[in-house]
Amino acid sequence: DQQVKQNSPxxxxxxxRISILNCDYTNSMxxxxxxxxxxxxxxxxxxxxISSIKDKNEDGRFTVFLNKSAKHLSLHIVPSQPGDSAxxxxxxxxxRGGADGLTFGKGTHLIIQP
Amino acid sequence: GAGVSQSPRYKVAKRGQDVALRCDPISGHVSLFWYQQALGQGPEFLTYFQNEAQLDKSGLPSDRFFAERPEGSVSTLKIQRTQQEDSAVYLCASSSDRGVNQPQHFGDGTRLSIL
Structure with a gap:
């Protein structure tokens, strides 16, 4: 039962250009x-x-957006650079009251083409 | 260096042997985590220490897996009577505080291959 899903391998x-990586989660906690x-x-x-009290956090070329109602977050990278391939x-x-470990998705392989 | 250090980087063992994997967290980090990453998957949580106390071991897959952090710094993950399904990358991470939203910082992992 995948609680964190990255549907694009x-x-x-x-x-x-802009890279947009998506992530969905099922656990509302x-x-x-x-x-x-x-x-x-x-x-x-x-x-x-990003904490759930925010809907956006920005750091340089990287911005994370959180949509709690949709249980969806995304990572935007602008502009994309060859070193972003990973x-x-x-x-x-x-x-609060949960397991201390992180729950991960399966990952998305981003390829930046010259 | 200033990061999380893991050793060995690669370990090959025969099925049935015991192995021990070491983690040196970032100096001063209270929290230490172990994860297992199978090929093509994301890391999966194994166990968590706050200083020397093992507060969560819910992710350990069997009683063959044992972790310790006796002095609250270096940690060892031990796997007894290894099986082929134990082949994976074992990642260690540390963070500075349990109650605050601090990111976990990872080492480069130990790639374990069981023949």
Missing amino acids: SLSVQEG FDYFLWYKKYPAEGPTFLIS VYFCAARRT
């Missing part, structure tokens, strides 16, 4: 969400997070 975007970026043979690297994982956590 891969996404190809032209350099300079999740209240903290994170995006991680992973290169081959390396561990996931934290990118950006696997992106969406993760969620319940901060």
Whole structure:
């Protein structure tokens, strides 16, 4: 039972354009969400997070949007650069009374084409 | 370095052998987590420590898996009588505080292959 779903296994975007990665969750108790970026043979690297009290968080080229009613979040990367090519994982956590570990999606492989 | 350090990076063992995986968290980080990542999947939570206390071990798949953090810094994940289905990347992460929304920072993992 996947509580965090990334329905696109891969996404190809032209350099300079916007990359939009999507994530859906089923557990309404999740209240903290994170995006991680992973290169081959390396561990996931934290990118950006958002608490459920917000609907948007921005950090440089990266913006995360949260739609609580739809249980949906997205990561926007503008402009996309070749170094952004990696696997992106969406993760969620319940901060009150829940498990302390993160629940991850299966990842989306982002490919930035020159 | 300043990041989470895991050793060994690669481990090959025969089925039935015991293995031990080590994690050095970021200095001063109170919280430490272990995850298992199978090929093509996202990381799955195994266990959580706050200092030396193991507060959550709900993700450990069987009693063959055991984790410890005796002095509240370095942690070891031990797998006894390894099976082929234990083959995966084992990731360790640490964060600075349990109650606040702090991100978990990951090491590069140990790739375990059971023959």
